[in-house]
Amino acid sequence: MTVSYGLRTVLDGVALAAPPGERLGLVGENGAGKSTLLRVLAGIQEPDDGTVTRPAHVTYLGQVPDLPEEGTIRGAIDAALADFRVLETRMRTLEQAMAGGEETVLDEYGEVLEEYERRDGWSADARAARALAGLGLGDLPEDRRLATLSGGQRSRLALALALVVSADLMLLDEPTNHLDDAAVDYLERALAEQRGALVVVSHDRAFLDAACTGILDLDATLHVAPDGTTSTGPARYTGDYTAYLGAKASALARWAQAREAWEEAHAEAKAVLSTGSRQVGHQGYRAPRDNDKFIGHFLGERKDAAVSRRVRDAENRLARLEDNPVPPPPEKRAFTGLVEAGPADGVLVSVRDVEVTGRLRLAALDVTADSRLLVVGPNGAGKSTLLGVLAGVIEPDTGAVRRQRRLRIGYLPQEDAYADPGASALTVFAAGRHGPPEEWRDALRRTGLLHPRDLDKPVADLSVGQQRRLTLARVVSEGPQLLLLDEPTNHLSVALVEELQEALTTSSVPVVLVTHDRWWRRRWDGATLALSPTG
Known part of the structure; x- marks a missing residue:
């Protein structure tokens, strides 16, 4: 299968088969074509070359839920269960016909009943109730208007309805967005019970590990044919994400x-x-x-x-x-600046009796040259606020914050923002540095975080993933002596997140980290600071 946009080919030579019960995770760099592949599998987009054979019942859930503005939650549930209602009505009609002596409908009744049982129609209503509760929507009244739901609630409702349908093929694009840990746990259990095939795009490594039986990596992998000729292209790996990491390294x-x-x-x-x-x-x-x-x-x-x-x-x-050349394998070079950064000594940042009204209250914290600190807490506990205070971009209402003189702080905020959206990526990267932006072109290219063709694009024209990479490139290329990272895995590919995590493990640069990434949190080898809401 091949798909191109203009002169750029995003999918080339992709082949996959997903039998019932298969749960296949799609991974790859931003722009590798993961979402495009889902749309092609769903029949929303046609490939330029190749064929797609899909079963009769396919459910596709994109990153933006396709829910109507009008109607209620009950109406949305009824629409999702419409196929089951049709089958139920047909079975009742055929049962009445058979009771009247019409034996000719016996075969059709068997076919309808088989379809109903194959898709577990008997438990459809119960599944709907469990899905709504499991995804945190159980307390919403069924007569709640869809137009009044938040973006996160709409996403969770669309996901719940996709689980109810019990399709032969389910296609999910970043389904764990807007889910807390309890909802993700429920989703993993629900997907394990699905009888059909699943193809899912996700940056959530813990989810991929728990939910998938195979991984399709769209990034280039070397393939050697029996005649010795070589090529590069996507590769499929058997097993969960843990197995994939080992096989990919080999x-x-x-x-x-x-x-x-x-x-x-x-x-x-x-x-x-x-x-x-x-x-x-x-x-x-x-x-x-x-x-x-x-x-x-x-x-x-x-x-x-x-x-x-x-x-x-x-x-x-x-x-x-x-x-028949063998191309060089991809290099891990994005975060070499962290390894090469000059060390600092002693207490780098000291916090005493700090309060940001309504957002953060902290009695004391010392960030030292050997600190590795994971900041945790519920939403509203002040995790992002703390990083902003440490970086000096948020001034506390009371208390004292002292930083070492000339300390180079690499601060990655949770959201990427630019004063001039029309400025090029290169201009943003070079801002505040000596010399014209053109002198920094090679430095940005060496990070490998942005493709050379994107260096002169306005930042407003970059994808959210590219913007995240640009901010990361600036942070790691400045030789930071302290890293303050707020949700660094947002919008990054799993491969790049693995590389960042490895770099922070091997680097001597102290780090204060806020992340929702369960995979990273479970493997954190440093100290943990738990914050509580101030209200």
Whole structure:
């Protein structure tokens, strides 16, 4: 399957099969085509090349819920259960016909009953009630108007209705958005009970680990055909996210080995051509005397022939290598600036008796050169406010905050905002630095966080994921001595989040972290600060 937008190909050579019971997670860099693939599978978008075979009942839930503005919650539930109502009505009609002696409808009744049971129509209403309760909507009255629901409530309602349908194929795009931990736990259990196939796009690594039986990685992976030819493209991995991480690491190691072997063979072939071509016609031994001219001539010809064969073999080998190159594997370079940052000593930021009215109250906190602090607490506890106070972008109403002089703080706010949305990505990256923006082009490119074609785009034209990458690039490239990260996983691919998490583990830069990422929180190896609401 191939899909292109203009001159840019987003999906190339993608193939997948999802039998009943399969729960397939889609991962890949921002812009790899994950959402596009879901739309193609749903029949909303046609591929440029290739075919799609889908079952009769398909449910698609995009990141923006497709709910009407008019109507009530009860009406939305009834619309989701409409197929079951049709089947129930048809069964009643056929039952009456059979009771009247019409045996010709027996086969049709069996088909309708089989369809109803296959989709578990008997428990459809109970499933609807469980889904609403499990996703935190159980207390809403059924006569509540849809137009009065918040964005998060609308998303959760659309997800609940998708679970009720019990489709043969369910397609979900970032279903854990707007869900708290309890709702995600319910969703994982509900998906495990689905009888049909599931294909899901998610940045939630803990969700992928709990919910998926396989992972399709749309990022390039090296493939070696039986004839030895190589290509790069998507790869499918069996098992949950944990299994995927191990298999992906092994695949990258094999790729690196294959590239090294190719480079060695390429260099060897070129060396043979370089030295061998100079040897042809030069025997390299003493001039023959009259009485051994024939022997010298004979041996010289044999040597020239051997060298010529070596040159021809090297030429053929070099041609084969260059016709089938092994590209370099992707580099992990986005966060090298964290490893290279200059260390600081002692207490970096000291907080005493700080209060931001209605948002944060904290008696004392010292952030030191070896701090690794995870800040947790419910919504409204002041986690983001604390990071803003530490960074100096929020002034407390009372209390004292002291920072080391000339301390380089890398602050990543939860939301990316730009004073001039019309400024280019390069201009934003270079703002406040010495020299014109053009002098910083190579520095931004070296991070690998933005594609070179996007460096001159206005930031307003970048996707939210690209904007997040741009802010991250600026933070990590300044050699921070303290990192303050507020939801750094938002809008990033799982691969980039894994790279960031690894970099923070190996770097000596102290970090204060706020994250909803359950995968990261469960594996946090530093201290934890729990905040409570001030009200």
